[in-house]
Amino acid sequence: MFQPDIEIIAHTPNPEKVCTAAVKQTYKKMHAKELIKNTSEEEVEKLLTNIAKLGHFSTLEHACFTIAFKDVSVLFEQFLIEHRLASYSAKSRRYVDFSEAGFVIPDYFEDKPEMEEKYRKCMLYLFNSYKNLLELGIAKEDARFVLPYSFKSSIIATMNLRELIHFLYNSIYGHGKEFSEIRKVGGMLLNKMKKLCPTVLRYFDILEHKGNASILASTYESSKSEGVELLWHTPSPDKSIAIAALIKSTNLPTALLKDIKQEEMERIIQSVVRSRRPRELEQVNFTFRINNVTLAILTHITRHRIHSPLIPSLASIEKSSSYVIPKGIKENKEALKIYREAFDRCMEFYRYLKSKNVPKDILAYALQSGNFITIITTMNARELYHFFRLRTCLRAQKEVRNIANNMLYLVRNVAPLTFKNAGPSCYFYGYCTEGKMKCNRFKEVVEHYKAWHLSPTKIPGL
CATH class of the missing domain: 3.30.1360.170 (Gyrase A; domain 2)
Known part of the structure; x- marks a missing residue:
């Protein structure tokens, strides 16, 4: 097994x-x-x-x-x-063909041949769906959403x-x-x-304290909310960064620094943002609720180390009948049929497993990469700059790019001085960092974010 x-x-x-x-x-x-x-x-x-x-x-x-x-x-x-x-x-699901990757068969099925056979058939069906989507010219990063978590x-x-x-x-x-x-x-x-x-x-x-794995016992339900919410943040983030920088460099009493003028604050923050060691940016934090992110894109967010994600256990998630449908699949009738049937077939199998009172950890294998999850995460301003440079880039996957642009819009409105230089690497550095993989839209992207920062009244993004 x-x-x-x-x-x-x-x-x-x-x-x-x-x-x-x-x-x-x-x-x-x-x-x-x-x-x-x-x-x-x-x-x-x-x-x-x-x-x-x-x-x-x-x-x-x-x-x-x-x-x-x-x-x-x-x-x-x-x-x-x-x-x-x-x-x-790890191997990239955006660029590597996973048609022949195979799937895990849990030991749970060892003495349940009939259930194991149904499991194998469902998993093979999903892999065949993935393969058929690729043959229709669907991008790997879109086809992967049908793949099971097994x-x-x-x-x-x-x-x-x-x-x-x-x-x-x-x-x-x-x-x-x-x-x-x-x-x-x-x-x-x-x-x-x-x-x-x-x-x-x-x-x-x-060697470690054996605390409870969870303090709450509940069933995780699908979120009806959409997009990204800024839940809370350090009060007066711009001022906090400027004062932190002044304390570091002058050691003046805090009371003397609280009346700092806007122009001085902007000058200090710009100096901090452009420094090679902007520790002052780490003094302010922002907490986001990211609603209905796909399981595939969850890994893109989790890979960023310097933040504090709260991710529900996949054993507590109830598989939802809703899922992401990428634009490339929506625009291809044959691909859309294959895609929908893959999710319908997997949902049917999931319900079968539930009817047999299969343990929750086994049910998790019937989740698909295109199913949704809602998470909370906290990042400081320095990590957010890093996140934006990578994830608002046109080379980033579209879903995570949309999330990053939503987050940029939210923080730009509460910390306008801190984030006036935030955006993809080409905008921040003035040159592209992607080498041969560049998008060849350097001028367009830089001009877009430059114009947006002059009037950040809506979510940016090309």
Whole structure:
């Protein structure tokens, strides 16, 4: 049945010895090289045992591991990339043909041959629909919306030991434990890691607090709201950034800075925005509710690390009969028929599974990439600039580009001085950063955002 391929393809040599030397660095005069050379197995055992029991885990961050996950579902991939202190590389669903990717068959069906057969037939139907859409000339980034969340993915992740322990804990005891696939992958990886870090992972069960995975028990319902909402933000964001910059550079009393004039505020903020280290932008935060984003585009947003997304468990989502229909499919009658039938067939199968009281984690495999989810996320102004440079670019997928332009419109109206330079990279830098993949519309895009910033009364975007 479900047989993922998990391999640790690279790691810090002698990881536990390196971590032990880092502990000794805090109280020994010896040079780091000598510390590692003179660290005995007895010291590794003693010091790392103390670290595990006391909870002083920062020294574990000196050991890093690169892991290749193969034949896991995209459901697992979404769980994985929510761990932000790591680096990920996955195959692009926008550019890679997934016709032959295959799909995960959960162990749950092992003794249920009739149900397994229905599952296989539904998944094959969806993959055939995807293939047929490609043959009609539909772009991969649009055809992918019919793919189920069971389809197989390959992803490489790099984490330090502390974050890896956190990921394993979440997989086995945390919000991942409700998914049999995630528990299984977590257990397999833990067994491999125990061979490399036997001392630390001997205490795996006490390394993190076993809190509840969720404080609320409820069924997630589809949102009737649309678009992006700015829920709340740091009060007076422009003024907050300017005052933060002045405190940093002058150390004047805060009371003297509160009456800063508009012209001075604008000059300071522009200097901050154009600096190479605009930490002042990190002092203000903006919280958004993003309604009805597709599961496919959720990954585009999650990949941005420096924000705080709140994403409902896919086990709690009720599959909705509504889904995205891209423009390219709407305009092709044959493709539209195939597309709609794919969603109808999958919904029929989903209802069948529900009627058989199948566990919620298995139901999640019948979600499709074009189904909707609503999330909340908080970003500071610096991360928003980064997000806008990438996601308002014409090379960004249309749905995430629309989301980014909506967010830009909202923040531009509450922090006009801070975000007067925000937009795609070509607008911000004055040149295109996309190399051979450029859109060849540089002048048009720059002029569009320049004109919009002069009168930001509606959502931007070409």
